Amino acid sequence: MKKQIQYGAMVILISFLAACASTQDAAKSSADDKDGAAKTAPAGSQKSAKELEMEAQLAQEELKRQRLLSEESIYFAYDSSSVDQASRPIVEAHSAYLMKNPDVKISIEGHCDERGTREYNLALGERRAQAVEALMKAFGVPEKQIKTVSYGEEKPVDAAHNESAWRKNRRVELAYKGK
Amino acid sequence: MMGRTNMRFAAFALLAMLWPVSSHAILTIEITQGVDTGIPVAIVPFTFEGAGKPPQTVSEIVEADLARSGLFKATPHKDFPAMPQDDAQIRFPDWRSLKIDGLVTGSVKWLTTGKYQVQFRLYDVFKQTQLAGFRYVIAPELLRTVGHQIADLIYEKLTGEPGAFNTRIAYITKDGVRSATVFRLQVADSDGFNPQTIVTSPEPLLSPSWSPDGQRLLYVSFEDKRAKVYSQTVGDGRREMIAEFSGINSAPAVSPDGKRLALTLSRDGNPEIYVYSFASRQFTRLTRDRAIDTEPSWSPDGRYVIFTSDRSGRPQIYRIQAEGGPAERLTFEGEYNARASYSPDGKMLALVSGEQGRYHIATLRLDNGALQVLTDTPLDESPSFAPNGRMILYATEVRGRGVLASVSADGRVRQLYRSEAGDVREPAWSPYNRELQR
Numbered sequence: 246m247k248k249q250i251q252y253g254a255m256v257i258l259i260s261f262l263a264a265c266a267s268t269q270d271a272a273k274s275s276a277d278d279k280d281g282a283a284k285t286a287p288a289g290s291q292k293s294a295k296e297l298e299m300e301a302q303l304a305q306e307e308l309k310r311q312r313l314l315s316e317e318s319i320y321f322a323y324d325s326s327s328v329d330q331a332s333r334p335i336v337e338a339h340s341a342y343l344m345k346n347p348d349v350k351i352s353i354e355g356h357c358d359e360r361g362t363r364e365y366n367l368a369l370g371e372r373r374a375q376a377v378e379a380l381m382k383a384f385g386v387p388e389k390q391i392k393t394v395s396y397g398e399e400k401p402v403d404a405a406h407n408e409s410a411w412r413k414n415r416r417v418e419l420a421y422k423g424k
Numbered sequence: 425m426m427g428r429t430n431m432r433f434a435a436f437a438l439l440a441m442l443w444p445v446s447s448h449a450i451l452t453i454e455i456t457q458g459v460d461t462g463i464p465v466a467i468v469p470f471t472f473e474g475a476g477k478p479p480q481t482v483s484e485i486v487e488a489d490l491a492r493s494g495l496f497k498a499t500p501h502k503d504f505p506a507m508p509q510d511d512a513q514i515r516f517p518d519w520r521s522l523k524i525d526g527l528v529t530g531s532v533k534w535l536t537t538g539k540y541q542v543q544f545r546l547y548d549v550f551k552q553t554q555l556a557g558f559r560y561v562i563a564p565e566l567l568r569t570v571g572h573q574i575a576d577l578i579y580e581k582l583t584g585e586p587g588a589f590n591t592r593i594a595y596i597t598k599d600g601v602r603s604a605t606v607f608r609l610q611v612a613d614s615d616g617f618n619p620q621t622i623v624t625s626p627e628p629l630l631s632p633s634w635s636p637d638g639q640r641l642l643y644v645s646f647e648d649k650r651a652k653v654y655s656q657t658v659g660d661g662r663r664e665m666i667a668e669f670s671g672i673n674s675a676p677a678v679s680p681d682g683k684r685l686a687l688t689l690s691r692d693g694n695p696e697i698y699v700y701s702f703a704s705r706q707f708t709r710l711t712r713d714r715a716i717d718t719e720p721s722w723s724p725d726g727r728y729v730i731f732t733s734d735r736s737g738r739p740q741i742y743r744i745q746a747e748g749g750p751a752e753r754l755t756f757e758g759e760y761n762a763r764a765s766y767s768p769d770g771k772m773l774a775l776v777s778g779e780q781g782r783y784h785i786a787t788l789r790l791d792n793g794a795l796q797v798l799t800d801t802p803l804d805e806s807p808s809f810a811p812n813g814r815m816i817l818y819a820t821e822v823r824g825r826g827v828l829a830s831v832s833a834d835g836r837v838r839q840l841y842r843s844e845a846g847d848v849r850e851p852a853w854s855p856y857n858r859e860l861q862r
Contacts (some may be wrong), residue, residue, distance in 0.1 A: 323781070323858050324738070361783060362776050363630055363850070364675045364688065364764040365732055365739055367651060368695040369714040371672055393652045395672060399628035405602075406803065406821060 255331065313338030319377060319416045323358075326372040328380055336377060339419055340384035350422040353377050355395040358411035363397055370395035377417045392422075436840075451828070451848075453516075455494050457838035463582050465490060466519065467528040469501070470544070471509050474534025482532055482542055486570030489589040489615060490578065494837030499524060511545060519549045526555065526582050530574070532567075539563055542570050546578050555581045558862040566860060568617060573860055588810040589614060592854040593817060594632040594641055595828060597845040608845075609643055611658060612851070614810075616841060622658060632852045633676045641687060641852075642666070642676035653687055666700065677729075679722050684746075686710075686720035686729050697731050699746060710748055721765040722746070730754065730773065732762040741775060741788070755788060755794045763806060764788070765842035767813040767833065773814045774807035774833075782822055785818050787833060798835045808853045815839075819849040835849030 319332045328336060342403030343349060357366040374393040381391060403410035449625075470483040492674040501507075505518040519527055530544035545557035556577050560570050573588040581585030591614045599606050609623040609632055623629060627646035634641060642655050651674045667673035671690035678685055685700040689707070697710040697720045711717040713719055715735035722729055722744075730743045733751065739762040742751040755761035760778030767774065770790075777786035777795065777856040782802035788795050803821040810817065810830075815837070817830045822840070826847035830839045841848070 359783055359803065361739075361760065361778060362719065362732070364719045365716065365734075365762050367630075367672055368676055368688070368690070368718050371690060371695070372716065396628070397630075398644070399630070399646065406824060 259376045294369060310338055310341075314342055317419045318414065319417045319419070321373055321417070323411075323415065324369075326369065326376045328376050333380070337384055340381045340386045343381070343386045343390050344384075347387070350390050350392065351381075352420045353381075353391060353393045354418040354420060355393065355397075356400060356414055356416050356418065357398045358414040359398045359401065359406070361398075362410065363399075367395055367397035367399075370397045373417050377419075429784050451612055451619070452842045453492055453616050453839050454842065455492060455837070456829075456840050457836070459493035459836050462495055463526070464497050464499060464522070464524040465526040465528065465578070465582070466499040466504060466522060466524045468504065468508060468530075469544075470530035470532050472532050472534075474532075474540075475527070478532050478534070478540065478567065480567035480571065482544075482571045482574070483528070483530060483569060485568055485615075486528065486544075486575045486578065489572060489575035489587075492615065492839065493579065493587070493589075494832070494839070495579075495583060514547070516547070516549050516552045522549075524549055526578065528578060535561070538720065540567060542567070542574075544574050546581055560862050562860060562861055568613060569857065570860055572613070572615070572857075584826050585814065586812045587815065588812040588853075588856075590857045590859070591811060592638070592857065593828075594634065594852040594854065595848055596629050596632065596850040597843070598826070598847040599845055609641065611641075611854075619756075620658075622656060622661070630850060631675055632850060634852055634854050635678045636680055636682045636855050638855045638857060640678075642678055644674045644676070648764050653685075671695075675719050677721050679746075680724055680726045684726075686722060686731075686746075688718040697729060697744070699729070708748070710744055710746075712749065719763045723766050724768055724770045730764050730766070732764070743771065754790075754793075755795070756793065758786075761786075761788075761795075765807065765809060767809050768811055769813055772833070774809055776805050776807065785816060785831060787816075796835070798831045798833075799829075806850050809833075810853050817851045819851060819854050 313335050316335045319328060319335060343351060353374045355370030357370050368413050374395055378393050382388060401414040403413045440561045453607065466852045467483055472478055482623040487498050488518060491498050491614040499522055508514045508529060525550050527547040528544060534539040535541055539561050541561050546555045548555055561569055569590060576587035592611050593614050594609065594611045597608045597610060600681050607625045607629045608621050609629050610619045610621050612619040622641060625645060625647050630644040632641050632643045639659065640655055640657050642653060644651050645654055652665060653673045653676050654663055655666050656663040667687060667689060669689055669691035672695055673689055675688040676685055683702055687698055687700060688695045689698050694714055695716045699708045699710055710729065713735050715733050717733045719732040719733055720729045727746055728743050729746050730741055732739045733742050739760050740753055741755040741761050741764045742753050744751045758777050758779055762776050764773040764775035772790060773788040775786055777790060777797055778785050783804055784797045785799045785804045785807045786795055786797045801820050805819050805845050807816045807818045813833065815830045815832055817828060819826060820829045826849045827843060828841035828848050828851050
């Protein structure tokens with residue numbers, strides 16, 4: 246898993262550099278054209294369809310990365326502490342950010358819905374936070390950048406006593422600490 | 425690291441002590457279900473000798489306690505054949521037609537020393553004998569206490585079991601919303617009067633546990649943004665931090681001899697049960713497994729600790745010797761069993777029993793393993809036995825608010841505790857208050 250990510254990151258990096266190069270070439274070509282009569286069309290219009298496609302893809306991936314990073318809550322099924330497939334990209338995006346910024350620390354806060362006993366829920370909240378921590382460490386985040394804490398059922402985002410509220414409260418929150 | 429006092433805690437304790445007595449969460453207790461035929465008693469209003477009126481009406485307190493127990497039926501005063509001002513005036517044959525099991529008379533006399541002399545007698549109307557009678561000399565602030573103590577004596581004489589009126593309850597209140605939330609740990613008389621705020625915090629408070637002498641409360645506070653265990657003297661507010669290891673420090677339970685504390689620590693990676701000695705300040709680990717082990721509670725003889733563990737997949741109750749050893753599973757019925765505590769006679773447990781996402785209060789008989797579910801409301805938690813083992817106080821939800829309620833161990837009597845606070849939760853019934861001399 247880790248190798249695939251590294252490979253993927255490499256591909257993205259190379260594509261990015263290539264994109265940068267294309268843009269720079271285009272800029273350089275426009276500058277040249279300004280000097281003399283343009284006998285050939287500007288280099289920008291000579292970008293291959295493939296290059297354009299890669300640029301668009303990069304822009305999309307960047308948007309996606311930003312969107313994932315803006316997600317600060319990961320939700321859990323009732324009585325469960327497994328990070329589901331849908332949440333893994335969020336954890337991955339935050340992990341990538343943390344690895345790029347070694348001075349930044351994150352606090353992983355575990356929460357539960359109100360059902361069941363308070364002390365057991367305090368422990369379950371910790372288990373959820375630890376599950377996310379384990380996944381981040383698997384992605385490569387150093388332990389010293391991660392802290393976990395559990396609030397059990399004590400800090401719900403929705404204090405109503407129904408399924409809709411409970412679903413919102415079964416969560417882990419990712420909170421960044423300053424440098 | 426743990427078990428020390430320092431300036432910061434002293435200052436915090438001082439703040440808690442000086443915090444004005446809260447007018448929030450005055451609890452009003454009402455019977456929602458009583459036994460069909462209560463024991464009939466007649467309580468003649470106590471006579472008063474002194475200037476003005478006494479600050480408390482002792483006979484009213486006695487009558488309210490007995491009626492609230494759900495086991496007694498107090499005869500309306502208008503049905504009394506007479507209002508004897510003096511026991512010499514009692515004519516027992518006149519009272520026989522009321523068919524009462526007990527007649528109570530008494531007097532309150534203000535003494536020049538500034539104290540009150542309170543005297544009462546309980547009579548068997550048919551045998552024309554006195555069943556109990558005592559005299560107390562007390563300071564004015566103990567008038568409610570003496571009323572509760574008299575109620576306990578009457579209760580015991582007429583039911584054969586000790587009462588639990590001369591006790592207190594600790595509980596947590598939550599007021600306000602979001603960033604303006606305030607949590608309080610409060611102690612009130614068991615009839616809901618005289619609430620005192622022991623701790624105030626903008627962060628959650630949990631799991632109050634009484635020391636057996638009723639002088640201290642152990643509890644969990646999130647004031648440092650994570651769960652830590654503190655011990656605080658109820659009288660003067662002096663506070664001591666007990667456990668602040670990394671991870672969770674929670675679920676304190678004082679042993680019956682007051683010398684040890686069972687608690688949950690997750691410092692080794694997952695929540696385990698530990699036993700702490702107040703004298704040596706040493707922590708001894710009791711459980712060793714990868715599951716969640718929490719919510720420890722002591723057997724009345726101090727030999728065993730029961731706890732919640734999900735080592736078999738979901739939470740169930742286990743028992744282990746306080747010195748350590750193998751854990752024995754106690755609950756086999758139901759998906760989820762947690763937060764168990766022993767009855768004072770050691771014969772049964774009160775616990776939270778869950779099925780399909782609904783959580784009720786239940787009892788487990790230790791002789792035959794029979795589980796009896798006592799409530800049908802779906803969000804019940806934190807059961808706590810009265811020191812006479814008859815009533816179980818717990819937290820529930822009524823119309824979206826957290827409130828306290830109680831149910832008798834046999835399920836026949838139910839009470840609801842109305843409060844002015846936003847939410848009330850985490851009740852803990854105190855041991856018996858110190859008896860007044862008589």
